[in-house]
Amino acid sequence: MKDLRITALAGGIGAxxxxxxxxxxxxxxxxxxxxxxxxxxxxxxLYISPDIDIVMYTLAGVVNPxxxxxxxxxxxxxxxxxxxxxxxxxxxxxxRDLATHIYRSWLLRRGWSLTEVTDTLRKRFSLRCRILPMxxxxxxxxxxxxxxxxxxxxxxxxxxxxDRVRKVHFQGIQRAQASLPVLQxxxxxxxxxxxxxxxxxxxxxxxxxxxxxxFLRKWRSKILAISPIVGGKPIKGxxxxxxxxxxxxxxxxxxxxxxxxxxxxxxxxxxxxxxxxEIESLGLRVIVTDTIMKDLQAKVRLxxxxxxxxxx
Numbered sequence: 001m002k003d004l005r006i007t008a009l010a011g012g013i014g015a016x017x018x019x020x021x022x023x024x025x026x027x028x029x030x031x032x033x034x035x036x037x038x039x040x041x042x043x044x045x046l047y048i049s050p051d052i053d054i055v056m057y058t059l060a061g062v063v064n065p066x067x068x069x070x071x072x073x074x075x076x077x078x079x080x081x082x083x084x085x086x087x088x089x090x091x092x093x094x095x096r097d098l099a100t101h102i103y104r105s106w107l108l109r110r111g112w113s114l115t116e117v118t119d120t121l122r123k124r125f126s127l128r129c130r131i132l133p134m135x136x137x138x139x140x141x142x143x144x145x146x147x148x149x150x151x152x153x154x155x156x157x158x159x160x161x162x163d164r165v166r167k168v169h170f171q172g173i174q175r176a177q178a179s180l181p182v183l184q185x186x187x188x189x190x191x192x193x194x195x196x197x198x199x200x201x202x203x204x205x206x207x208x209x210x211x212x213x214x215f216l217r218k219w220r221s222k223i224l225a226i227s228p229i230v231g232g233k234p235i236k237g238x239x240x241x242x243x244x245x246x247x248x249x250x251x252x253x254x255x256x257x258x259x260x261x262x263x264x265x266x267x268x269x270x271x272x273x274x275x276x277x278e279i280e281s282l283g284l285r286v287i288v289t290d291t292i293m294k295d296l297q298a299k300v301r302l303x304x305x306x307x308x309x310x311x312x
Contacts (some may be wrong), residue, residue, distance in 0.1 A: 003026045003027050003030045004026070004030065004189075004190035004191050004310060004311060005030050005188060005189050005190045005191075005306070006022070006026060006030060006031050006032070006174075006189060006190070006192070006193060006307070006310070007031075007032045007033075007034060007185045007186055007188075007189035007191075007192050008022070008031065008032070008033045008191075008192070008193045008194075008195055009035065009192070009193070009194045009195060009197075009203055009206050009207075010033050010034065010035050010036065010048065010055055010195045010197060010202070010297050011035075011036050011052070011071070011195065011197030011198055011201075011202020011203060012036075012051045012054045012068075012197065012198075012202060012237070013019075013058075013068035013069065013236050013237070014195065014196040014197050014198075014228050014235060014236055014237070015033075015035075015051075015055065015140065015195035015196065015197045015202070016054050016055045016057075016058035016059070016068070017058065017068075017145055017293045017299055018195050018196055018226065018293065018299060018302060018303060018306075019031075019033060019055060019058070019059060019129075019195065019303075020058055020059060020296070020299050020304040021293070021296070021298075021299030021300040021301070021303035021304075022193075022306075022307070023059060023129060024296075024299075024300050024303070025092055025300060025303045025304050026126070028059075028071055028128040028129040029066065029122065029128050029129065029161065031129040031130070032129065032130040032131075032132060032185040032189070033055055033129060033130065033131050033132065034132050034133075034134055034182050034185060034206060035052045035055055035131060035132065035134060035187075036051045036134055036197075036201075036202045036203070036205050036206055037049055037050050037051065037052065037114065037133045037134050037135060037139065037192060038099075038134075038139040038140060038141040038152070038170055038173075038201070038205035039051060039075050039151075039152040039153055039201065040138070040139075040140075041091075041140075041151060041153050042079045043091050043093065044082060044086075045105070046098070046101040046104075046105045047101065047104055047108055048091075048093075048101050048132065049102075049104070049114070049118070050153065051202065052118055052121075052131060052133060053069070053097070053100060053133060054068065054069050056121060056122055056125055056127065056131060057069070057070070057071065057087075057089065057125075059125075059129065060125040060127060061128055061235070062125070062224075068079050068236070069094040069098055070092065070094050070097050072128055074094030074095060074096045074097060074157060074231040075094060075095045075096075075148045076092065076093075076094055076095065077095055078093070078095050078098055079092065079093050079094070079095075079174070081113060087115055087230050090157055090158040091153060091157055091158070092157075095114055095194060100121065103121070104117050104121065106253045107120065108248055112126070113132055113136045113179075114133045114135075115132060115179050115181060118131055118133055119131070119132075121247075130181075130185070132179065132181050132182050132185060133179075134178065134179060134182065134205065134206045134209060134312060135179060135182070135209060136177075136179050137172065137175060137176035137177055138172050138176070139170055139171065139172045139173050139176050139205055140152075140170070140172055141168065141169075141170055141171075141201055141205065142168070142169045142170075142171050143155040143163075143165055143168060143242075144165070144166045144167040144168070145164055145165055145166060145220055145245075146163060146164040146166060147159075147163045148163075149169075150163075152201060156237075156238060161238035161241050161242075164245050165241060165242050165245030165246060166245060167246070168200055168201060168204070168242065168246065170204070170208055170224055171206050173205065173208050173209065174210065176209055176210070177209065177210065177211075178209045178211070178212050178215075183211075183215065186215065186219065187219075189219075189222070190222065190224050190310070191223075191224065191307075191310030191311075192216070192219060192223040192224070192297050193223075193224050193225070193226070193288070193306055193310070194223065194224070194225035194226065194259060194263065195226060196226040196227060196228040196235070196291065197228055198228060198234070198237055198238070198242070199228065199239070199243075199255050199258050199259070200237045200239065200242050200246070201242060202242060203230070205264070210270035213261075213262060216262045217261055217262050220261070220262055220264050221264050222264070222310065223262055223263050223264055223265070224263065224264070224265040224266070224267065224306055224309055224310055225255070225256075225259045225263045225265070225266055225267070226267045226291060226302070226306060227252035227255045227256070227266065227267065227269065227272070227291065228255065228267075229250060229251055229252045229254070229270045230252070230269040230271055230272065230291060230292060231269070231271040231272065232248075232250055232251055235292060235293075236280075251272075252268040252272045252275055252279070253272075253275045253278055254271045256279045257269075257285060258274075258281060260282040260283065260284065263284060264284065264285060265284065265285045265286075265287060265310070266285070266286050266287070266289065266290060266310070267277055267286075267287045267288075267289060267291060267302075267305065267306060268286065268287075269288070269289070269290065269291040269292065270288055270289065270290060272288075273288055276288065287309055288303065289301075289302065289305045
């Protein structure tokens with residue numbers, strides 16, 4: 001039976017782990033991944049795309065399995081010296097990781113678009129799936145907290161997501177546009193998967209691109225989402241702090257509500273079985289399965305459940 005063409009909307013570690021399973025369920029050439037770039041930043045004159053790199057490194061099999069980001073067995077000699085010179089080394093950039101950022105920055109300075117650079121990088125890592133930044137235009141996630149307003153990476157990494165969140169602002173979002181390849185990937189897909197990523201700061205910026213949510217709404221019948229919240233807690237990352245700070249319930253039910261207008265099928269964990277009637281009342285078809293991806297077998301199993309749900 002012919003593979004469906006799948007387009008996935010993705011954030012960082014949770015999405016990368018799911019996609020690691022998906023490329024073992026379908027031919028990777030039938031997969032396009034649209035990745036959040038609102039938490040991109042510049043450090044030491046280098047342009048860094050954390051979510052793109054997490055997805056790319058994970059699918060290439062070189063990611064650090066303990067952290068979910070960076071290279072396996074990387075060294076930090078350069079960062080150590082930069083810390084002596086600059087006094088700040090809170091954003092951990094390994095020596096091998098720096099090569100990616102140097103190459104990306106060099107190409108961008110030569111006038112390449114982020115889409116072109118990302119495609120070149122994924123080829124260098126021998127990836128057969130496509131990886132697309134959500135936009136070639138700059139968008140910056142700013143976290144307004146009770147201690148001030150910070151870039152998302154500063155809030156997450158330097159301040160360890162301890163500050164109470166009051167508001168999330170996507171600076172530049174009104175001027176940003178989804179690229180033509182992004183729109184084509186959505187239009188031509190047989191199925192669209194919203195990966196188990198933070199719904200506010202990972203998937204949220206993608207959906208906030210002007211015109212993209214109404215465009216997705218046209219394809220609601222072929223869109224599936226996987227909850228990143230299990231039993232009232234995120235599997236990874238600061239979703240709980242962010243959602244509660246914004247006055248939201250930290251639950252799969254809340255995630256379903258956020259996606260209710262663009263999603264037809266919603267996957268949640270067995271721990272949240274009691275939420276099925278309420279989520280179904282939103283007009284969603286609910287599938288209950290094990291969503292915690294503790295090993296590769298679990299990743300493949302979840303990916304297969306999602307893929308088969310789109311097929312039938």
